[in-house]
Amino acid sequence: MSYLFKCMDVILPPRCPFTGELVDSPGMVSAEAWKSLSFIGAPFCHACGFPFEFATQGEALCAACLGEAPAYSRARAALVYNDASRDFILGFKHGDQTQSVVAMVPWMKAAGVDILSAADVIVPVPLHRWRLLRRRYNQSALIGKAVAKSAGVEFCPDALVRTRATETQGHLNANERKKNVRSAFEAHPKRLSVIAGKRVVLVDDVYTTGATVSECAKALAKAGAADVSVLTLARVVRPGRV
Ligand SMILES: [Zn+2]
Numbered sequence: 001m002s003y004l005f006k007c008m009d010v011i012l013p014p015r016c017p018f019t020g021e022l023v024d025s026p027g028m029v030s031a032e033a034w035k036s037l038s039f040i041g042a043p044f045c046h047a048c049g050f051p052f053e054f055a056t057q058g059e060a061l062c063a064a065c066l067g068e069a070p071a072y073s074r075a076r077a078a079l080v081y082n083d084a085s086r087d088f089i090l091g092f093k094h095g096d097q098t099q100s101v102v103a104m105v106p107w108m109k110a111a112g113v114d115i116l117s118a119a120d121v122i123v124p125v126p127l128h129r130w131r132l133l134r135r136r137y138n139q140s141a142l143i144g145k146a147v148a149k150s151a152g153v154e155f156c157p158d159a160l161v162r163t164r165a166t167e168t169q170g171h172l173n174a175n176e177r178k179k180n181v182r183s184a185f186e187a188h189p190k191r192l193s194v195i196a197g198k199r200v201v202l203v204d205d206v207y208t209t210g211a212t213v214s215e216c217a218k219a220l221a222k223a224g225a226a227d228v229s230v231l232t233l234a235r236v237v238r239p240g241r242v
Contacts, residue, residue, distance in 0.1 A: 014026040014028065016030035016032075016033050017092075017100035017103050018037075018088050026099060026102045027105075037084050038080035038084075039079060039111075043060070045060065045065055046074065047061055047062075047073070048070055048074075048210060049207075050235075071218050072213060074230070075229065076111045076112045076232075077207050078104070079233060080234065081237070101142055104143060104147075105146050105150050108143070108231055109150060109151055116147075116151045118199050119151070122155050123144070123157075123220070124144040125204040125216055126138065126141075126160045140205055145157065156195075159194055159220075160187060162185055163185065166184050169181075174209040174211070177211035178209075181212050195220055195223040200225045200228045202220070205233050205234065206232055206233065207230065207232040208236045213230045
């Protein structure tokens with residue numbers, strides 16, 4: 001992949017993945033874009049990673065996780081999903097800006113430092129094969145592969161499969177999302193040895209309500225995963241949720 005990036009440098013000068021401005025090296029972000037990004041740092045819910053406004057003691061949980069423990073053990077995200085990160089992710093998802101992954105890797109490694117240090121394998125949230133054909137690539141798999149390579153963790157792109165095509169979720173509320181993805185994933189029967197007894201990190205681009213990653217985590221647990229954590233580039237943060 002780095003060879004590909006080097007070749008692309010010769011042809012195309014590196015540009016900021018957010019603003020399109022020329023920058024010094026691939027993966028660099030312009031000063032203007034940097035100001036509009038909001039990185040998630042402590043304090044946050046120890047389980048789902050929801051950022052808290054005030055300092056907390058120990059491994060504090062948010063009200064939602066206290067009410068019902070998530071299907072995964074921990075979820076971490078690098079960025080708040082705001083206008084800047086949304087444009088970036090949409091460009092990455094639909095605009096073939098696959099070189100943007102260079103910028104994401106260090107952010108995701110920093111956000112997921114505690115889960116990546118204990119990880120055995122990184123698994124992306126899968127796309128249904130029809131959607132994969134239309135988009136040509138799975139953005140979660142591209143992110144997962146780059147993070148795995150940089151962190152020195154095994155990567156298994158097809159550990160999970162979608163058992164059915166699901167509606168796109170942009171317009172659905174939390175309950176509808178849950179219903180939409182219920183039992184939509186299972187472990188690939190040929191990849192059970194990669195999952196059973198392993199500490200799995202599930203990678204996706206955005207954590208919205210957690211419905212998709214929760215269903216994936218259930219499928220991984222059913223296949224015998226010892227632990228399932230979640231690492232995403234961005235996370236929706238609704239003010240007043242906690
Ligand atoms: Zn939480």
